[in-house]
Amino acid sequence: MMKNKVLTIMLIMMVAITLVGVIAVVVVTKVGEPTSAESEPSIDEIVKASVEIPEITTNLAGNDFIKISFTIQTDSKKAKEELEKRNFQVQNIIITELSETKAEQLTGKKGKEALQTKIKEEVNKVMQEGQVVKVYITSSILQ
Structure with missing residues (x-):
């Protein structure tokens, strides 16, 4: 019973860490690319x-x-x-x-x-x- 609780907590923590990592990658990618408002118009x-x-x-x-x-x-x-x-x-x-x-x-x-x-x-x-x-x-x- 105790093993299942520890395993569940570890699984939840792994999912949370992965989710934070994915959000960080998305934010860095979006901030890094210039938007059309910043770029010079043709x-x-x-x-x-x-x-x-x-x-x-x-x-x-x-x-x-x-x-x-x-x-x-x-x-x-x-x-x-x-x-x-x-x-x-x-x-x-x-x-x-x-x-x-x-x-x-x-x-x-x-x-x-x-x-x-x-x-x-x-x-x-x-x-x-x-x-x-x-x-x-x-x-x-x-x-």
């Missing part, structure tokens, strides 16, 4: 989640004006669909930002990157179904 995925903003001509803070167009990359198809519906809001954000910007602020890489970052931040404030990942300037003529 160019096809970027294009499918991007919205083109047609050329906008507007005055800058001085006497200058700019013709500029953008492509905005979102994080999902749902976000792209929402952004397409919010096109008028995006254009408003762009025109408003540009109206506060002087021509000197848009010359050079740093100025354009600052504009892209500002537009991304402002558009993300109105987004509900996802977010803007990156804003690309696709054409720009400053006069």
